[in-house]
Amino acid sequence: MHAFIALVRKDLVLYFSNRRAMLVNIAAPIVIAAFFGALFDPGSSKRPLRIPVAVVNQDASEIARDVVGGMKKDGSFDIRELDEPEALALVRTGKVRAAVVLPKGFGDEAARALFRPGNKPAVTVYFDPSQAMTLAVVRGLLTQRVVEAVSAAASGSGGLRLEMPFETREQEVTSRADRKYNSYAHSFAGMGVQFILFMGIDLGVSLLLMRRLGLWKRLRAAPLSRSMLLTTLIVSGALIATLILLIIYTVAIAVFGVRIEGSVTGFVGVGIAFSILTASFGLLIAALGRTPEAARGLAIFATLILVMLGGAWVPTFVFPEWLQTVSLFVPTRWAVDGLDAMTWRGLGFDAALGPIAVMLGFSVLFGGLAIMRFDWEK
Amino acid sequence: MLQAIELRKSYGAREVVSGVSFSATPGEIVGLLGPNGAGKTTIVSMLCGLVAPDSGSVSIAGAPIGSDASPVKRKIGLVPQDLALYDELSAQRNLELFGALYGMSGVTLQTRCRQALELVGLTDRAKDKPKTFSGGMQRRLNMACALIHDPEILLLDEPTVGVDPQSRNAIFDNLETLKARGKTLVYTTHYMEEAERLCDRVVIIDHGKIVANDTLPGLYRLLPAVESLEIEVEGAVDTSMLAREPVVKSARQTNGRLTVGIEDLSHDAPIVLAWLEAHRHKVRSVASGHATLENVFLALTGRQLRD
Numbered sequence: 078m079h080a081f082i083a084l085v086r087k088d089l090v091l092y093f094s095n096r097r098a099m100l101v102n103i104a105a106p107i108v109i110a111a112f113f114g115a116l117f118d119p120g121s122s123k124r125p126l127r128i129p130v131a132v133v134n135q136d137a138s139e140i141a142r143d144v145v146g147g148m149k150k151d152g153s154f155d156i157r158e159l160d161e162p163e164a165l166a167l168v169r170t171g172k173v174r175a176a177v178v179l180p181k182g183f184g185d186e187a188a189r190a191l192f193r194p195g196n197k198p199a200v201t202v203y204f205d206p207s208q209a210m211t212l213a214v215v216r217g218l219l220t221q222r223v224v225e226a227v228s229a230a231a232s233g234s235g236g237l238r239l240e241m242p243f244e245t246r247e248q249e250v251t252s253r254a255d256r257k258y259n260s261y262a263h264s265f266a267g268m269g270v271q272f273i274l275f276m277g278i279d280l281g282v283s284l285l286l287m288r289r290l291g292l293w294k295r296l297r298a299a300p301l302s303r304s305m306l307l308t309t310l311i312v313s314g315a316l317i318a319t320l321i322l323l324i325i326y327t328v329a330i331a332v333f334g335v336r337i338e339g340s341v342t343g344f345v346g347v348g349i350a351f352s353i354l355t356a357s358f359g360l361l362i363a364a365l366g367r368t369p370e371a372a373r374g375l376a377i378f379a380t381l382i383l384v385m386l387g388g389a390w391v392p393t394f395v396f397p398e399w400l401q402t403v404s405l406f407v408p409t410r411w412a413v414d415g416l417d418a419m420t421w422r423g424l425g426f427d428a429a430l431g432p433i434a435v436m437l438g439f440s441v442l443f444g445g446l447a448i449m450r451f452d453w454e455k
Numbered sequence: 456m457l458q459a460i461e462l463r464k465s466y467g468a469r470e471v472v473s474g475v476s477f478s479a480t481p482g483e484i485v486g487l488l489g490p491n492g493a494g495k496t497t498i499v500s501m502l503c504g505l506v507a508p509d510s511g512s513v514s515i516a517g518a519p520i521g522s523d524a525s526p527v528k529r530k531i532g533l534v535p536q537d538l539a540l541y542d543e544l545s546a547q548r549n550l551e552l553f554g555a556l557y558g559m560s561g562v563t564l565q566t567r568c569r570q571a572l573e574l575v576g577l578t579d580r581a582k583d584k585p586k587t588f589s590g591g592m593q594r595r596l597n598m599a600c601a602l603i604h605d606p607e608i609l610l611l612d613e614p615t616v617g618v619d620p621q622s623r624n625a626i627f628d629n630l631e632t633l634k635a636r637g638k639t640l641v642y643t644t645h646y647m648e649e650a651e652r653l654c655d656r657v658v659i660i661d662h663g664k665i666v667a668n669d670t671l672p673g674l675y676r677l678l679p680a681v682e683s684l685e686i687e688v689e690g691a692v693d694t695s696m697l698a699r700e701p702v703v704k705s706a707r708q709t710n711g712r713l714t715v716g717i718e719d720l721s722h723d724a725p726i727v728l729a730w731l732e733a734h735r736h737k738v739r740s741v742a743s744g745h746a747t748l749e750n751v752f753l754a755l756t757g758r759q760l761r762d
Contacts, residue, residue, distance in 0.1 A: 083555030087541065094543045291537030295600065298503045298533040299556035302524040454506045 080301055081309055088313030091283075092276075102276045102321050106268035107328050113268070114261030114333060127155040130215055131164035131176035138184025143226035144219075145179070151218060168203045174211040175204040177219060187227045259421050261333040266416035267389030269325045270351065270409050273318045274384065277355040278376040280314045281362025285369040288455055303453065307360065311444070314356030315349070322348045339419040343429030347415035350436040354408055357443035364447035383409045408439040456480050457608050457639055462501050462511035464494075464663075471497050472663045474511070479639045479656075481607070484630065486654030487643040488748060490758075494663035495643040496536060499612045502641065503533045515608060529557055532606035534598050536613045542586040546577055546596050549585065550603050557604035571599040574629055591622020598629065608639040615649065627653060647748035659752060666755045675746045678754055680704035680716025682746070684724055687739040688713050688731060696734075702726050 092098060132148060134141050149156045157164075157173065164176035178201040186198035200219065204212045228239035287293040296306060329335035337344045366372025384390065386400070387409025393401055404410040415432030418424040457479045464472040472494045479485040487495045500506035502513050504520040513520045518527045540549055550568040554560075559567060572578045575595035585593050598614060611630075615623045630640060630653060644650055650657050657674060659667040667674055675681045692713055694706040702723040705716035717723035720743055731738055753759060 079555045079558055079560050083552050087544070087552050090548075091541065091543050289537075291535035291539035292541070294500075294505055294535045294537075295533060295539040295553065296556065297505050297523070298528065298531065299553070300524050300526055300528040301556060302522070305524075454500075 080299070081305060084296075084306075084309040085313045085316065088309070089316065092279075092313075092317050098276070098279055102272050102279075103324055106265070106272035106325055110261065110264040110268035110325075110329070111333065113264035114259075117260040117264070127153060128211055128214065129155045129157070129173040130211075131157050131159045131167055131173045133159060133161045133164050133176060133178040135161070135181045136179050136183040138182075140184030140187060140223075140226045140230050141179045143229065144222045147222035147225060148177075148218060151222075153214075154218065165203055168205055171205055171207070173205075174208045175202055175215045177202050177215065184227075184230070187223060188231050191227050191231060259333070259335055261329060262335045262421035263392065263413075263417055265325060265329040265333070265335055266413050266420065267384070267387075269322055269416070270387065270412045271380070271384040271389050272325075273321050273351070273355050274358060274380045274409070275377070276318060276321060277314065277359035278362060278373060278380060280310070280317075280356065280359030281366060281376065282369045282373050284310065284359075284363035285366050285372055289369065293455075297453070307448065307451075310360060310363075311353070311356045314359050315352040318352035318355040319348060322352065335420055337420055338423030340424070340426035340429060341419075343424075343426040343433075344416070344419035346426075346429050346433045347412070347419055347436075350433040350440070351412045351415070353440045354412070354436045354443070357440040357447065360447040361443040364450040364452075383407055386410065388413050408436055411435040456516060457502065457641065458514050459498070459502060460512050460514075462498065462508045462513070464497055464501065464506065464509050470663060472501070472508070475660070475663070475665055476511075477658050477665065477668055479608070479641050481637045481639050482634055483656065484634055484640040484642055484654045486650040486657040487641065487660055488645070488647065488650045488654075488657050488752075489643075489660035490645055493645075493660045495645075495660060496612055497663075498660070499533070499610050499641070499643055503531050503610055504528055505533075529604060530607045532601035532604065532609045534601045534609065534611040534614045536616060538585070538593050538597050540585045540593065540597060540600065542584060545582050545584055546572065546588075546599075547581040549596065549600055553600045554603040559604060567603050567605065571602050574602065574632065575599045576625060589619075589622070591618050591625065594618050594622060594626060595629070598626065602633075606638075608641070609633060611640065611642045613643055613645070615644070615646070623649075647752070650748055657748065659748075659755065661752075661756045661758075667751065671748075674748065674751045678716075678746050678750055680718060680746070682717050682720045682723070683744045684713075684715045684717060684727055685742040685744060686713040686715065686727075686731070687711060687741075689737040689739065690735075692731070692736055693734070697727075697730060700726065700730055 130148075132145050134145050145156070145158060148154060159167070159176075161176075161178060164173070164178070167173045168176050180198055180200070183198045183200070186196060189195070190197040202212065202215060202219070204215070224239050284293070287296070326335070330337075362372050362376045366376070386404045386407040387393075388396075388404065389409060393404050393410060396404060411432040415429055415436075418428045418432070422428075459478070460476050462472050462475040463470065475494075475498055477485065487498060489495050497506060501508045504513075504523065504525070515527050515530050520527055541552070544552065547568055550571055551564060554564045554567055568581075569578070572581055575598060577592060577596055577599065580588065580592065585596055588596065594614060598611070601609060615626055618626065630642070634640060642649070642653060651671060654671070656668070656670050658665055659674070667677060669677075688708075688711065692706075692708050694708055694713070697703055697706045697715070702717055702719075703715055704718065705714075707714050715727050717727065724741075724743065728738060728741070749759065
């Protein structure tokens with residue numbers, strides 16, 4: 078037992094005395110998560126985000142003026158009235174997302190086209206291809222305002238004005254009705270997962286370095302079983318990962334208002350399962366790596382792929398369907414989903430069971446592969 | 456007593472250790488001497504249970520090394536060729552860690568740490584990290600870490616690589632102290648001078664095989680002559696005629712320099728010089744030499760030790 082405790086304590090002391098590793102594994106995820114959290118925080122601005130759109134009104138009709146006026150009243154848009162070359166230049170430089178051109182004769186032709194099939198006025202919409210999603214939004218706004226203006230004009234003054242036959246009531250679905258979505262919760266989950274896996278790489282590389290330095294020989298020369306040597310590596314790796322996760326979430330809770338809205342037990346379970354996964358990942362790197370340098374390069378690449386597919390950078394729902402299916406076979410997806418479920422989604426312990434089981438399954442797989450491939454005589 | 460019997464080890468088709476057998480007794484320093492790549496490190500790895508031999512066995516006082524966790528391994532201390540130290544832990548913490556691996560704790564561990572540091576002369580640097588040490592001090596701490604659990608047998612794998620002469624002498628003094636305490640030491644090296652200075656017995660290894668295993672005088676007896684004369688002489692000497700003289704064990708001439716092998720310098724040298732004078736060869740200079748392990752290795756393998 079003395080040997081077991083001494084080896085684990087040694088790993089902890091060595092890790093926490095390496096300030097550079099600490100900086101990378103603890104400070105970096107906090108800084109990056111804070112950045113991404115602020116970026117995607119819907120409540121970060123008092124004013125709602127308004128999409129800049131240019132309108133070129135080449136028609137002097139009442140309808141065209143009504144359309145432009147209606148668009149200007151919409152709080153979702155920052156409408157600027159410009160001439161066509163000027164509007165096009167702003168789209169090209171990315172200053173506005175789109176430019177809508179109401180052509181000469183638009184009012185008359187639109188009023189006729191509303192009731193009679195035939196020629197419809199062509200409204201040109203220039204848009205920034207890097208902001209293609211804006212096109213659908215602008216098209217929707219334009220449709221609403223044109224139908225309102227044309228129907229009002231067609232029925233005469235004081236007559237019928239077609240309006241949207243419904244209004245939307247938007248409600249965030251979070252853990253509780255009174256609880257706003259905290260975008261930091263997801264970004265801390267994602268960045269925590271990424272940088273703790275980086276620590277797992279350090280763990281594997283340090284074992285390869287121990288081999289190179291002869292330290293592994295010295296450990297192996299002692300009367301210690303192989304299972305004890307590997308278990309101490311898993312335990313110390315998992316402890317370090319748990320401590321890092323704890324520190325990261327302490328900062329997330331204290332500074333960024335992240336809350337464990339779901340099961341605390343589930344959160345602890347997900348954290349421990351992910352820590353064990355990280356340690357077994359490190360062991361696998363040590364078993365497969367030939368040199369510390371080559372192993373580090375390959376492992377960083379593999380980790381970045383894992384965290385990308387796991388939804389640590391962008392949520393998996395933006396992935397194409399096939400990629401979402403693929404991501405189910407990536408352990409980091411379960412880590413991020415598990416942490417999300419226990420924090421801002423506010424789900425119960427039963428929602429943690431799936432991620433815990435999958436991560437422990439991957440841990441067994443990684444650990445088994447590592448033991449199979451480990452060259453004890455190197 | 457450490458006993459290795461018919462050790463064999465292959466990596467793929469290449470046999471790196473072929474039927475190596477030798478023993479080492481308490482109070483004895485046995486040198487494993489051979490060029491780089493001769494298989495010395497693999498032999499040491501098998502002796503301490505790091506590498507399982509394909510066949511053959513290692514035993515200590517009759518008990519086989521056995522499994523990884525075998526208590527027999529407590530009797531062995533390994534000084535690896537590389538500096539196997541944790542740079543971020545102090546010398547004391549390194550010793551405590553390696554002591555704990557052998558189940559030591561508390562007062563016993565602290566006492567052993569103090570004794571090990573005293574032996575290698577690092578008591579005043581106990582709290583310093585090895586990365587602040589000189590190369591020689593690091594080597595001494597490397598050895599102290601192998602001694603922390605007071606093993607009966609110490610396996611030293613090229614422990615003086617990259618060490619300055621002063622630190623090397625300090626290490627040799629430490630080893631002689633350990634020998635005097637009755638420890639069994641197995642010392643691998645490719646420096647013949649180290650083997651000549653330290654070892655009671657030398658096992659010469661080449662291509663994974665033992666080519667000789669004897670005391671130094673015993674090894675020198677394998678040579679045609681223990682002493683030699685290097686004579687700068689005028690004219691071509693009839694070396695075959697010279698070799699027929701009873702005191703001459705060998706004679707050859709290269710670029711005017713005559714090398715004559717003899718047994719007893721004080722008795723035989725005047726006879727050789729008189730023979731040269733009698734055959735009208737003018738002697739310009741004379742130097743004498745003593746046989747070395749280098750000569751033994753050359754005689755046994757046909758190669759230089761440092762080839």
